[in-house]
Amino acid sequence: MDGWDRIGRFAAYGAALALTPYALIKVAWVVGSLLGLLPVGAGFGKAEWVVLNTATIGMAVIGIAVALALVRPWGMRIPGAPFAFCAWVGTGFLVPVLPYAVLSSLLGSGDGSPEKDGDAGPSMPVWEAALVQMGFVGMGLGLALALPMYVRRRWPEMFAGRLGDGGGGSPRVPSWTTVVGPVVGSVWLYWAFGGTVGVARLGDRDLTWHLLSGVLGVWAWVASATMWATLRGRPARVPRWGPTALGWLGSGSLFAWSGWKLPFTVYLAIARPADATLPENLALAAALHLAAVATGITMLRSLVHTRPVPTAP
Numbered sequence: 001m002d003g004w005d006r007i008g009r010f011a012a013y014g015a016a017l018a019l020t021p022y023a024l025i026k027v028a029w030v031v032g033s034l035l036g037l038l039p040v041g042a043g044f045g046k047a048e049w050v051v052l053n054t055a056t057i058g059m060a061v062i063g064i065a066v067a068l069a070l071v072r073p074w075g076m077r078i079p080g081a082p083f084a085f086c087a088w089v090g091t092g093f094l095v096p097v098l099p100y101a102v103l104s105s106l107l108g109s110g111d112g113s114p115e116k117d118g119d120a121g122p123s124m125p126v127w128e129a130a131l132v133q134m135g136f137v138g139m140g141l142g143l144a145l146a147l148p149m150y151v152r153r154r155w156p157e158m159f160a161g162r163l164g165d166g167g168g169g170s171p172r173v174p175s176w177t178t179v180v181g182p183v184v185g186s187v188w189l190y191w192a193f194g195g196t197v198g199v200a201r202l203g204d205r206d207l208t209w210h211l212l213s214g215v216l217g218v219w220a221w222v223a224s225a226t227m228w229a230t231l232r233g234r235p236a237r238v239p240r241w242g243p244t245a246l247g248w249l250g251s252g253s254l255f256a257w258s259g260w261k262l263p264f265t266v267y268l269a270i271a272r273p274a275d276a277t278l279p280e281n282l283a284l285a286a287a288l289h290l291a292a293v294a295t296g297i298t299m300l301r302s303l304v305h306t307r308p309v310p311t312a313p
Contacts, residue, residue: 008071008149015067015142022135023060025128026053044276048267063090063139070143070150080154087147088300092252093260094140100215101137104208148245158244163229164236177302178228181254181295184288185220188213191280204279216257220292223250227299247303255296258289265289 030053032038033046040049066086069075075083151158187198192214196202226247229238269282278285 004152005149008146011142011145012067012071013142015139015146016064018138018142019060019063019067019135021131023057023064025131026057026060029053030057041276044273062086063094066090067139067142067146070146075150076154084304087143088248088252089256089259090139091143091147091249092254092256092296094136095144095249096219096253096257097212097215098137098140098144100211101133101140103211103215148241158241161240162236163233163238163240163243165233165240177295177298178224180291181220181224181227181299184254184292184295185217185224187288188217188220192217198281198284199279200281201277201279204277209279216253219250219253222246223254223296223299226250227302231302244303247299251296251299251303253296254292255300258292258296262286262289262293 029038030050033040033049033053040046041052044052066083069078069083070087190197191199192210194210199205223246226243227250229235230240230243230247265278265282265286268276268278269286
């Protein structure tokens with residue numbers, strides 16, 4: 001085990017430990033609401049609140065299991081495709097929003113947690129908010145360090161060579177993704193910098209909404225640019241591992257965040273609860289999230305089929 005593997009090992013255990021309090025808090029919310037000891041979140045009935053938080057408990061458990069799989073011997077025996085998908089979704093959720101966590105803390109936008117859209121507790125104490133934020137940041141940092149070390153051991157060819165070595169056997173990236181990805185990212189950036197077209201409730205915008213829209217918009221552009229570079233082999237002398245990693249994170253961000261926000265947006269559009277709203281037009285928001293999910297999964301498919309062309313001996 002070299003120095004990099006030791007760093008990955010420490011980071012993976014740290015990630016699992018960091019997310020454990022978050023899972024326990026969500027269990028307490030579910031049990032407390034079922035027993036009538038805790039109120040449910042704004043805009044939700046008891047059943048909806050329990051289902052939502054049970055889903056996040058499952059996501060947290062999967063995240064902890066993924067972190068441990070990155071360093072335990074049994075992690076190398078897990079079937080590659082389902083494990084890679086879970087790792088892609090997990091890193092797509094957490095790593096891209098690390099800049100958001102830093103900016104929100106510096107600018108004082110509340111608890112710094114990206115869980116604003118319907119997942120915040122009805123009256124979250126400061127200590128709970130701090131644990132939730134540390135869970136997100138710790139898991140994101142841990143995955144950012146541990147996952148590349150795992151990939152280096154299991155699939156070393158993914159990061160081998162330079163972009164100019166080619167993408168032997170890889171399909172062409174569908175042309176629509178080169179348009180849809182930047183369009184979605186541009187809309188989010190437009191809203192982040194104060195644009196009002198497509199915003200239905202101007203008064204509901206806050207600093208958290210602006211920051212998260214901006215960060216996710218940037219990553220949509222990063223995903224599109226790096227996928228173009230990776231699949232076309234330009235610039236030729238750039239090491240493959242950099243654009244591949246950024247394409248992985250960017251496509252995961254598109255899929256994971258919009259995959260999470262889409263059901264909530266559809267729920268608000270159908271149920272129309274009086275005490276839960278989003279600033280953006282719900283139909284437009286749903287269309288953007290649907291486009292982002294389709295773009296993210298298509299980018300992943302193209303990325304995993306990209307391999308450098310072996311050089312002749």
